[in-house]
Structures are given as structure tokens and as C-alpha cells.
Amino acid sequence: MAEKTMKISVLRYRPETDTEPHFQDFDVPFHHETSLLEALNYIKDFLAPDLSFRWSCRMAVCGSCGMMINGVPGLACQTFLRDYDETKTLKVEPLANFPIERDLVVDISDMIEKIERIKPYIIPSEKDAHKPLTESYIQTPQQMELYRQFAMCINCGCCYAACPQYKINPEFIGPAALTLAYRYNVDTRDAGAKERLAHMSAEEGVWSCTFVGACSKVCPKGVDPASAIQLGKKQSAIDYVIKMFKPE
């Protein structure tokens, strides 16, 4: 297949020379299989060696190459130039709602802190705490189905870039972290729901979500964070009623 060319406009920001971010255009040759990540690597190899962007696995597993592609958050490795109109300029910007560190690299430490806050790991019950490592935790396929899709999250940050509530209220714990909170709460091997519910039930927890659903629309892994947050609201509301009659 003959090679075609697409104009890619990349938002550049080099803190040591630039006072503010600005777009730079590049003409990139592409064929049917060229991903946006390959196009960016072409730019780095031949046109602008100082272009910075994160990437690692090239196959939508590591979650490093999240960026705004024509204004929509997505993974560069999972985006193919063939799906865009080559007569128009493809606009590539760093993930929205995060501070820009350099070019397409953003500072996601706020999201990381929130993910850590909700304790995204299995907290065993008192009875399982000293279980020997040789013993297994038995879980049926139905029990696994409760959380399986929510465990697909790769922490790429696309949902935070899409979320209008996170944009207006940076205190909001946000889609990925709340999804993980729900994912561990419904895991039959876990007994840490109480610790997570305290964060989920706060104003900046599930209750800051107004169910816009942008997170679920853009998730490159097909996770449905909006649904996890709604289910989290149910958990939090039930807990609210229980605490009304049985305060701690």
C-alpha cells in the first residue's frame, strides 16, 4: 500500500525555553498499520529529537501513552492514523486536567495519590491474616465476575482527562481510584471495605460524581468507571443507613 502523509500538530512545552505551550506541526508518512505512537516516534527519530512523551509496552497494557487525540483522551499505541482524515491536521495534546511537565508528559501524581488513598489491594480479614502462603483463596467464576472488568484498569489517566467533575473540582477522588475501590470492595477475598468506604462516602468521593459517563466512553480498556461509581454510591448509601441506626 502506498504511503500517505498526515499533518500532526503536537502541543509542545519545554519549561526551560517556552513561556507557554504552543503547537508545532509535523508531516508524518504513514501506512495502514501506523499507530499514533509510531508516528510520534517517527517525529522523535527524524523531525524533533527533543520531543518528550511517555510510552513503554506499545500494546495498551502499560497505560503510559495516554494523551488528548483531537481533543479526546486515548492511548497513542491503540490509535491508528488510518482512522483519521489525512486531509485534516491531527491534534495531539497532553492529557487534560493534569499539569504539563514537558511536551506530552503530564504530572499524574494527584491521581496516583488518590489511587493509593483508597488502598487498591486485598486487605485480608482477621481470620485470613495469618493464612499460610501454601493455602489458596477459593473464588467462583461468578464471584470473580463481580469485579473482573474493573480490574482491567491500567491507570492511564484517560478517565481523569475526560471527567468534567474532576476538571471543576480537583479534590474529587476521580473515576479510576473509585473504580478500584469498588473493585476491591466486592472481591470475596477482601475485608477492607470499611476503610475504603470512609473515602468513598466523603464529599470528594463517589458523591462528587454526577454520572456524566465520559470516563466510561473514553476508557481504552473497556472498563465502565461510571457504573462502578454508581454501584459505589449504592454501597455508600446502604452504609449511611446502617450507620444511622448503628453508629460506631
Added chain:
Amino acid sequence: MSSKIRRSDEPVYWGLFGAGGMVVGMALPALLILMLLQGLGVNCFHYFSLISHWWGALAIFVIIAGCLWHGLHRIYHSLHDLLIKPTPLHHYVLYWGALVLTVLAGVFVFGYYLIINGFLNLSLQQ
């Protein structure tokens, strides 16, 4: 840190919003169609006679209250889309508004129920 987190009271409003949403989605259209038919002269039912039964009065009250709590909650959370930054004042006005209108609806609906059943005599002539 986790011991100091303040719990949101949103479950109360969200619960009423959700319950009201069910009512708005299911009962209100049916009621509106029946009232429209009544207005067009199709005598399929008479909504004033519905209020004369206690369960009918309760149903009308639940539908009105559900609409109020659903609608005003939605307006509160849509303020941003109208470029208004929500403040505690908006919260007070909208939710107290919902409460006051709910009480008024209760007074009218159950008052009517009591009057037409003769439990309450508001006649000015002694």
C-alpha cells in the same frame, strides 16, 4: 487521616432523587395522559375522585413529592452547566424549596381528601 474524613449527607438527597426518578419515569406520564384524556372529555377517570380514597391521595402526594425531589436535585447538580457555581446558598434554597413544596403538596392533597370525605369541615357558616 481516614479517621477525620467527613461523611457526605448526599445519600439522603440521592435516595430521594432516585426514588423520585422512578416516579417521574413511570407514574407521571401515565397520570398526565389520564389527565389529558380527562381534559379532552374522555371520561375514563376522575382525578378528584382518585383523591377521595386514601391510597389515591397518597399516590398523588408521592408522585408530586417525587417530582420535586428529583427535579430540584437535578437542577442543583446542573447549575454548573448553566455556568453558575453552586454554593451552600443554592443548596439551602433548592432543598428547603423541595421540602416546603412537599409539605404544601401534602397539605393540599390530604386536606382535599379530608374535606371531600367529610372528616374536616371548613365551612364558614356555623
